[in-house]
Amino acid sequence: MSGDKLVVQNLNAWYGKTHAVQDISLSFPDKKATAIIGPSGCGKSTFIRCLNRIHETQPKARSEGKVLLDGSDVYQADPTEIRRKIGMVFQRPNVFPTMSIYGNVAAGLKLHGGYSHDEIDTLVIESLKKAALWDEVKEKLDQSALQLSGGQQQRLCIARALAVQPEVLLMDEPASALDPISTARIEDLIFDLKNSVPVIIVTHNMQQAARVADRTAFLYLGKLVEVAPTRDLFERPTEKLTESYITGRFG
Amino acid sequence: MRPPKRIRRRAKSLVLLGLCAVAVLLMLVPLASILYECFLNGAGAITPAFFLKNPPPPCNPTAGTTCPVGGVQDAILGTLLLVGLASLIALPVGILGGIYLSEFQDRPLARPARFLADVMTGIPSIVIGVFVFGIFYFFAQEGWITTFSVISGYTGAVALAVIMIPVVARTCEEALRLVPVSLREASLALGIPRHRTILRIVLSSGRGGVITGALLAVARAGGETAPLLLTAGFTTGSIAGLSGWTPALPVLIYQFASAQYPNTTQLAWGAALILVLMMLLISVGARLALRNKFGGRSA
Numbered sequence: 157m158s159g160d161k162l163v164v165q166n167l168n169a170w171y172g173k174t175h176a177v178q179d180i181s182l183s184f185p186d187k188k189a190t191a192i193i194g195p196s197g198c199g200k201s202t203f204i205r206c207l208n209r210i211h212e213t214q215p216k217a218r219s220e221g222k223v224l225l226d227g228s229d230v231y232q233a234d235p236t237e238i239r240r241k242i243g244m245v246f247q248r249p250n251v252f253p254t255m256s257i258y259g260n261v262a263a264g265l266k267l268h269g270g271y272s273h274d275e276i277d278t279l280v281i282e283s284l285k286k287a288a289l290w291d292e293v294k295e296k297l298d299q300s301a302l303q304l305s306g307g308q309q310q311r312l313c314i315a316r317a318l319a320v321q322p323e324v325l326l327m328d329e330p331a332s333a334l335d336p337i338s339t340a341r342i343e344d345l346i347f348d349l350k351n352s353v354p355v356i357i358v359t360h361n362m363q364q365a366a367r368v369a370d371r372t373a374f375l376y377l378g379k380l381v382e383v384a385p386t387r388d389l390f391e392r393p394t395e396k397l398t399e400s401y402i403t404g405r406f407g
Numbered sequence: 408m409r410p411p412k413r414i415r416r417r418a419k420s421l422v423l424l425g426l427c428a429v430a431v432l433l434m435l436v437p438l439a440s441i442l443y444e445c446f447l448n449g450a451g452a453i454t455p456a457f458f459l460k461n462p463p464p465p466c467n468p469t470a471g472t473t474c475p476v477g478g479v480q481d482a483i484l485g486t487l488l489l490v491g492l493a494s495l496i497a498l499p500v501g502i503l504g505g506i507y508l509s510e511f512q513d514r515p516l517a518r519p520a521r522f523l524a525d526v527m528t529g530i531p532s533i534v535i536g537v538f539v540f541g542i543f544y545f546f547a548q549e550g551w552i553t554t555f556s557v558i559s560g561y562t563g564a565v566a567l568a569v570i571m572i573p574v575v576a577r578t579c580e581e582a583l584r585l586v587p588v589s590l591r592e593a594s595l596a597l598g599i600p601r602h603r604t605i606l607r608i609v610l611s612s613g614r615g616g617v618i619t620g621a622l623l624a625v626a627r628a629g630g631e632t633a634p635l636l637l638t639a640g641f642t643t644g645s646i647a648g649l650s651g652w653t654p655a656l657p658v659l660i661y662q663f664a665s666a667q668y669p670n671t672t673q674l675a676w677g678a679a680l681i682l683v684l685m686m687l688l689i690s691v692g693a694r695l696a697l698r699n700k701f702g703g704r705s706a
Binding site for chain 1: 598
């Protein structure tokens with residue numbers, strides 16, 4: 157497991173009686189982007205929602221198994237501490253509507269406490285630059301985040317997630333609600349980001365997985381079917397199921 | 408031959424639009440009429456004395472004499488104190504209750520609490536007055552209350568608070584439920600603890616609805632007459648702190664409107680106007696409070 161930032165062992169997750177994630181073991185190397193693909197309802201979102209323990213915040217949701225971040229079990233730790241180390245970007249941009257652009261990026265730092273004004277300023281600017289949004293918003297940091305376009309809002313959410321300096325970044329179909337140009341910008345961004353934090357991205361768009369990910373995992377009906385370097389998975393899948401999915405025979 | 412579809416659709420649309428307009432007018436007529444009547448009859452009573460004096464004894468003017476009109480100073484003060492104290496009790500309890508109902512819906516207590524709150528909003532307010540009077544009477548009998556009488560401003564404020572709490576709790580709950588789950592998740596995913604997520608993200612995103620609900624409850628308490636009769640006292644007299652009988656505008660209006668003396672009738676109209684204006688002020692205050700710092704209106 158050397159070089160693996162995050163290791164998942166025998167993870168199971170349920171919504172009520174629905175067994176959404178079934179005995180998945182998977183590891184994520186540092187400084188790489190891993191894509192998780194699979195048809196709708198295959199458990200890919202639930203799977204990454206277990207990694208930062210946001211899954212369990214929903215009523216009737218539970219999970220079992222081990223998730224090791226740098227070797228220590230996420231499920232034995234304080235969930236707020238884990239969510240801080242493992243950031244998340246959601247499917248639809250969910251900016252805080254009552255806060256300014258600056259306030260959104262600073263929210264995590266401010267509500268955690270322990271940062272000086274200068275530190276917050278520095279981290280906010282740094283995060284906005286990393287999220288490739290700085291040039292568009294630097295003149296209007298105190299304006300409402302809601303006046304940004306959908307693509308800008310999503311990059312603001314990425315900046316917000318980066319501001320608390322996560323060690324892993326989870327992305328749950330981050331571009332599925334965006335137009336092609338915004339999507340391309342997000343993909344470029346992922347390509348840059350993975351050099352500083354490992355990125356785990358759920359997507360139902362196979363081209364997207366092929367473009368941004370070093371490794372790709374294919375999930376079907378809650379189970380892990382295959383995981384391989386992206387090129388191998390798309391060109392020489394070892395499982396029949398993977399092959400029929402990527403060739404579009406179902407899904 | 409039937410007229411073409413397009414024309415029929417337009418006709419249907421016009422008829423329904425017309426019906427909506429009529430309904431709106433019907434709704435506005437009582438409001439306009441109340442405001443008009445209150446201004447017409449009450450504006451004359453609003454003099455400096457109205458705010459600085461108390462009601463005179465009832466009097467019928469005879470030839471050569473005039474009756475003093477006086478004012479309703481203590482009833483205004485009484486209403487402000489009663490509603491103020493009731494709000495101090497009811498708003499924190501109601502808002503915290505609303506947070507519980509909305510954010511902890513899976514707890515076993517949430518469902519029965521919501522049901523009880525719904526039942527309570529339906530209880531006639533006179534019954535709540537009797538209930539609170541009964542409780543304070545019992546306390547006094549047991550010797551637990553010694554510093555104020557059973558019929559007092561404190562008792563009245565508690566009765567008003569009991570009316571307000573379920574209203575505040577339920578509207579607060581509904582307002583917070585409108586805050587999308589995705590915002591809660593966004594906050595939790597940043598590693599912000601749940602209590603801060605609720606206080607800083609959920610409550611602030613839903614504050615428009617929470618404030619509206621709170622002011623609705625304040626306005627309702629300000630206009631209540633029945634629960635005060637047995638608790639704050641059936642009085643138009645002067646006020647001596649909240650520990651004794653406490654006059655209030657609605658009770659005064661009720662008493663003076665039925666008293667049939669010219670001077671008290673005039674005071675009743677003036678009091679009605681002031682009460683309506685107070686409620687209007689609260690609504691306007693709510694609108695202003697709802698404006699967020701970005702100029703738009705929050706949910």
